[in-house]
Amino acid sequence: MKLFSSRFKQVVAILRKDFLIGMRQRATFAAMMMFALTATASLSLSTGGAFVEPKFLAALLWVVIFFAASAGIAGTFDDEATAGTLPTLKLYADAQAILFGKMIYVFLSLVALTIFILPIFLILFDEPTENFLLLFTTIFLGLIGLAAAGTLTAALTTSATVKGGLFPILLFPVTLPIFLPAISLTEISFTSAAFDMSSLIMIAAFDSILITASSILYDYL
Amino acid sequence: MITFDDVSLSFGRHELFKNISLELRGGKIIAVTGANGAGKSTFLKLAGKIIRPDSGEVKFPADKKIAVVAPEMKIYDNLTAIENLKFFAELRGKNLSAENILELGERVGLNLETFGNVRVENFSTGMRQRLKFAILLSVDADIWLLDEPTANLDDAGREKFFQAIQAAKFDKIILLATNDRAEVDICDEIIQLPF
Known part of the structure; x- marks a missing residue:
């Protein structure tokens, strides 16, 4: 219980620190937002107001979220490694607290x-x-999986020399089992069609698997 | 006590440590000296289990906490001095009051009343080093690993550091990698590298 409480306090401290730095640097947030905005505006202009199939729209929404997220998540550990603060953080904080804080x-x-x-x-x-x-609900569950897989992938690619290109390549196959049902459920939410609860359960189950796997694997990095 | 049990470590073909066995006891300051490239910093990293040896084992009780002052151990430039202090103390389960913070600043010769809310990116190298000492003093570690700790300090800063380290040594294991005569002079024991 004491260990859990101490880890929880570390998670809160790391989260607060990352927010403070994120709000001060703003570059990462700005890159994510600008990518999402530019991609959405370009796609919208290219369709010229014509009708777009809900399934296609749902896929577009997740593509925009995935690549905008990639622009931001990739630096989760790399920014600290570049600044030289990662060894200090690893020394003072428990590995699991670092992972979950991030x-x-x-x-x-x-x-x-x-x-x-x-x-x-x-x-x-x-x-x-x-x-x-x-x-x-679909977006909430989808983002949990994307965050879990993205954080671990960011930790994995920290020491890679071509991390910018490597990150989305590694992240995509891991998140595909989340995106497929998420796109299908997003399409259903755009129409009035009945939906199958099992798709939501599948995303939630895969989220759990990703979080657990990240927690186990991070100790070996 | 830190125990090196038959520890060997090589970088490529260069064999830095071969079958080292020794015990480092607490209550004193131990200088680790040697020429550039002799492995002083690496010895400290091995002692703190920050890196693993190729063979053999470094042992110390699992509940012992480590703190490091070394050039490669950076603090957060985008946080203020007080935010840095509070953050690292929180990671070790301590909440620093405003009084604690000012006292820490005084012990290392850093005026935190004036500079406490200034971001570290605006600090000089010497001020950053003093802040690293304040963090070291705040986190209640059992093992201190200090790599050329006074390299960027002026005379007043060095004096403050020497006082702080002498006062703290009785319940800690303190390893100090240095070639600085004044730093070696405050140590109780010397490990000369290479072995």
Whole structure:
């Protein structure tokens, strides 16, 4: 219990520190937001107001989230490694606290990204959403998986020399089992079609697997 | 006590340590000296289990906590001095009051009333070093690994550091990698590298 409490305090301290630095640097947030905005605007302009199939729109939304997230998550550990603070952090904090502090920070950054881009996306594509609850639940669960896989991948690629290109290549196959049901559920949320609960359960189950696997593997990095 | 049990470490073909067995006891300051490239910093990293030997084992009780002052151990430039102090203390389960913070600043000769809310990116190298000492003093570690700790300090800063380290040594294992005569003079024991 004491160990859990001490780790929890470390997670909170790391999360608070990352937010402080994130708010002061702003470059990472700005890169994520600008990528999402530019991609959404370009896609919207290219369709020229024509009708776009809900399935195609759902896929586009997740593509925008995935690549915008990639622009931000990749630096989760690399920024610290470049600044030389990662060895100090590893010395003073428990490895699991570092992982979960960073993972929660990434998740909250992705939530902020989605809050920013989702209304713009829906307005620009003039997409009437029929089931907001399903859309939000799908995005919430999808972002958890993306944050878990992204944080571990960011830790893995910290020492790589071509991390910019390597990060999305490694992240994509790991998150694919989340994206496929998430795209399908997002499409359903745009229409009034009935949905199968098993898809949501599948995303939640894969989230759990990713979080557990990240926790186990991080100790070996 | 830190125990080196038949420890060997090589970098490529260069064999830095071969079958080293020794015990480092607490209550004193141990200087680790030697020419450039003799392995002083590496010896400290081995002692703190920051790196692993190729063979053999370094042992110390699992509940012993380590603190390091070394050039490669950076602090956060985008945080203020007080935010850095509080952050590292929190990681070790300590909450620093405003009083604690000012006292730490005084012990290392850093005016935290004036500079406490200044971001570290605006600090000189010497001020950063003093802040690293304040962090070292705040985290309650049992093992201190100090790599050329006074290299960037002025005379007043060195004096403050020597006082702090002498006062703290009784319940700690302190390893100090240095070639500085004044630093060696405050040590109780010397390990000369290479072995």
